[in-house]
Amino acid sequence: MFMDKTKKVMAGISSTVLMLGLVGCGSELETAPLPEDSYCTEWEWDYDDGVWECDDFDSHYYGHSYYGGRYFKTKSDLYKSKDYMAYKNSSSFLGSSVTDSSIKKSSGFGSGVKSFGG
Template identity: 50%
Template sequence: MSKTNKLLTGIISATMITATGCSDESLPPVPEGTDCGDWEWESDEGVWECDDYDSSHYGHFYYGGKMFSSKSSLKTNSAYQSYKSSSSFKGGKSGFGSGSSGGFGG
């Protein structure tokens, strides 16, 4: 096997491992019924973030059936504060490959 083939095999293997890591079934379901067609998991905050450039909600965070226009507005929400301090908090999974996308194009 040539060096190029070995390199490509390694890259493909790493990509597959990363892609598998992105499909974390323990994450909450991707929000539906919103004006956002592409969601990305915001691992630090443990919520979904709208990643749809064409949406009026681009960059907004979603938690508890509500959209938040900024991290500060999310963090001041009492329901979110309870979630973040609970054992059901899904955040804190930072690092390369820890994100997840959903929706159209995700």
């Protein structure tokens, strides 16, 4: 009787782990292509606004949002852009209400989708 309960618990745990693994596969949020800009060499994706932010501490543009080839010092400046607002209200908007401010893009084994930089 104890063995039957153990088998059921183990089967439940195994199926849960399998489902979580499947949910994680291919569920990365899509991002815009990484900007090619010499003023910033490290980038972080802003999931709320669907834009890249300069994450290069040595850059004059550190912390600025980047959209349409332009830097925006504040979110307010970004939201004032007619081009950005058209993008945000379009079906091609790449932002999400699912956010994790600690997520950065990086390359390398085991890094997943996190931080890009030079």
